[in-house]
Amino acid sequence: xxxxxxxxxxxxxxxELVGGPERLELELHSxxxxxxxxxxxxxxxxxxxxxxxxxEVEHIGSTAVPGLAAKPIIDIVIAVDDITAEEDYLDPLLAxxxxxxxxxxxxxLVRTPxxxxxxxxxxxxxxxxxxxxxxxxxxRRNAVDRALYESTKRTLLDRPWDDMNDYADAKTDVILxxxxxxxxxxxx
Numbered sequence: 001x002x003x004x005x006x007x008x009x010x011x012x013x014x015x016e017l018v019g020g021p022e023r024l025e026l027e028l029h030s031x032x033x034x035x036x037x038x039x040x041x042x043x044x045x046x047x048x049x050x051x052x053x054x055x056e057v058e059h060i061g062s063t064a065v066p067g068l069a070a071k072p073i074i075d076i077v078i079a080v081d082d083i084t085a086e087e088d089y090l091d092p093l094l095a096x097x098x099x100x101x102x103x104x105x106x107x108x109l110v111r112t113p114x115x116x117x118x119x120x121x122x123x124x125x126x127x128x129x130x131x132x133x134x135x136x137x138x139x140r141r142n143a144v145d146r147a148l149y150e151s152t153k154r155t156l157l158d159r160p161w162d163d164m165n166d167y168a169d170a171k172t173d174v175i176l177x178x179x180x181x182x183x184x185x186x187x188x
Contacts (some may be wrong), residue, residue, distance in 0.1 A: 050078075079123065
């Protein structure tokens with residue numbers, strides 16, 4: 001869908017990290033086939049909460065890649081028509097038990113109170129969605145890059161992290177390199 005719509009209001013211009021930085025103990029688990037079922041349960045919960053809202057819902061991140069060890073956190077991406085129209089999607093998600101964690105330009109993140117499901121919300125045409133899906137699909141097909149990514153995560157998890165966002169940022173160079181190879185393999 002082309003972006004021909006005008007947002008209802010200007011988007012936020014800064015990052016709001018609800019609750020501030022959180023020190024977390026992170027560990028990788030072998031891939032669990034049950035993660036796909038957890039995603040399906042949350043996809044249903046999200047769609048039920050957002051009836052009447054045109055959305056797309058995808059399982060992203062390491063738990064969406066069979067054979068890849070991962071933190072046992074299910075990452076989901078939702079595409080909405082207008083990120084600034086929080087009353088359309090954020091209020092209903094909060095009403096069914098998700099909690100707001102991040103509000104930043106072009107992106108919102110809600111999660112379960114247990115922190116085991118993260119739901120990323122973007123506008124439908126945001127390139128971040130394509131990047132998530134490109135990386136996921138490439139890692140599903142490419143055993144060499146899947147092993148590289150897992151090895152990188154294991155190395156990084158040997159260090160203490162004051163905040164999960166810092167850990168995520170530390171993976172950026174490897175993710176960018178793998179994503180570049182994924183684009184090249186698709187002729188993009």
